[in-house]
Amino acid sequence: xxxxxxxxxxxxxxxxxxxxxxxxxxxxxxxxxxxxxxxxxxxxxxxxxxxxxxxxxxxxxxxxxxxxxxxxxxxxxxxxxxxxxxxxxxxxxxxxxxxxxxxxxxxxxxxxxxx
Amino acid sequence: xxxxxxxxxxxxxxxxxxxxxxxxxxxxxxxxxxxxxxxxxxxxxxxxxxxxxxxxxxxxxxxxxxxxxxxxxxxxxxxxxxxxxxxxxxxxxxxxxxxxxxxxxxxxxxxx
Numbered sequence: 087x088x089x090x091x092x093x094x095x096x097x098x099x100x101x102x103x104x105x106x107x108x109x110x111x112x113x114x115x116x117x118x119x120x121x122x123x124x125x126x127x128x129x130x131x132x133x134x135x136x137x138x139x140x141x142x143x144x145x146x147x148x149x150x151x152x153x154x155x156x157x158x159x160x161x162x163x164x165x166x167x168x169x170x171x172x173x174x175x176x177x178x179x180x181x182x183x184x185x186x187x188x189x190x191x192x193x194x195x196x197x198x199x200x201x
Numbered sequence: 202x203x204x205x206x207x208x209x210x211x212x213x214x215x216x217x218x219x220x221x222x223x224x225x226x227x228x229x230x231x232x233x234x235x236x237x238x239x240x241x242x243x244x245x246x247x248x249x250x251x252x253x254x255x256x257x258x259x260x261x262x263x264x265x266x267x268x269x270x271x272x273x274x275x276x277x278x279x280x281x282x283x284x285x286x287x288x289x290x291x292x293x294x295x296x297x298x299x300x301x302x303x304x305x306x307x308x309x310x311x312x313x
Contacts, residue, residue, distance in 0.1 A: 090243070119300075128305035129244075129289065142300045176243055190236075190301075192243030 088113065088191035092177050098199045104165040108194045109159050111179030117141075119162040119190065120152060123174040132175075135160055136182075165197075172200045207290055207304035213310050219277040221307045223290030226271060230292040234309045236292065237277045238287045238306070245277070247288075277309075 099105050107192040108127040112116050129145035135154035152162040158179075164171055174197050178190035205225045212291040213219045225233070231252050236244040250257045250264045250273070256265045263276040277284055 120214070129303045131300050134300065144300070178243070189246055189249070190244070192245065194241070194243045 090177055090191050091180050092175075092193035092196050093163060094196060095194065096138060096197045096199075098201060099167050100201050101167055101169060102175075103167050104163060105167060106161055106163045107158070107175055107177075109160045109162075109177030111160070111177075111181075113192055115179035115181050115191070116158055117180040117182060118154055118161070119178045119180070120156065120162050121176040121178065122146075123176055123195070124172075131173075134163065167200045169200050172198060205292055205302050205304040206292055207275055207288075208308045209305065209312070210255045210308050212310045213280050213313060215280060215282055217280055219280045219309055219311075221275045221277075221285070221290075221309065222286050223273040223275075223304055224271055225273065225290070225292045225302070227292055227302065228271065229294050232293045233264075233273050234289075234293070234301070235262075236289040236291060237263065240247075240286070243294060279287065280309075280311050282311045282313060285309055 093108045109118055119134040122130045124141045131138055133141040133152050134144055140155045149165045154160045174195040176192055176195045178192045180190050209225045232249055234249040235247040237247045247262055247263055248259050250266050255266055262277045265274045270283040287308050289306045291301045293301050300309045
């Protein structure tokens with residue numbers, strides 16, 4: 087069974103640009119969660135999607151958005167990039183809602199550098 | 202609000218036991234999890250424990266839960282260099298639309 091796939095793995099952007107990251111969950115998984123990981127802040131929850139609906143959201147500004155498609159693939163977008171957005175963005179899939187299962191399967195992440 | 206705390210670093214010698222500690226504040230937690238992140242990789246679920254259990258053992262891993270003190274620990278027996286990683290503690294409350302609450306992670310260094 088293929089794992090969680092995130093693309094791109096690495097990318098460099100400049101301030102003010104926007105970026106779109108993609109995540110393909112494990113086949114059959116309907117929940118996709120996104121996290122931002124930085125050395126100082128640890129793992130910060132961005133949002134969770136389940137059956138194309140955002141079910142939960144972390145404390146990030148509106149520049150961070152996401153969506154989920156009917157095949158459960160998900161994208162997240164960050165607009166007007168700031169230097170502080172440099173981070174590893176992790177996607178995780180789960181068979182059900184995260185709060186009910188807690189068993190997340192993570193991708194290897196997309197490392198974003200903002201210059 | 203809910204919080205999960207872990208010490209940031211732990212260093213052990215190869216072959217010794219490692220104990221990684223975690224405290225949490227949510228008294229209605231139902232599940233508590235340990236995830237491992239190796240360098241350059243995503244997180245992987247190591248083990249979890251239901252809140253009505255005191256202990257769970259899985260090969261070299263032993264999880265102890267003290268619900269009264271809201272303290273969770275992960276013991277790794279016979280620690281190997283391949284165990285060097287960041288270990289995250291997370292807790293879940295199975296209410297509607299509740300998210301996992303994560304600790305900052307404990308970086309375990311295993312010295313030969």
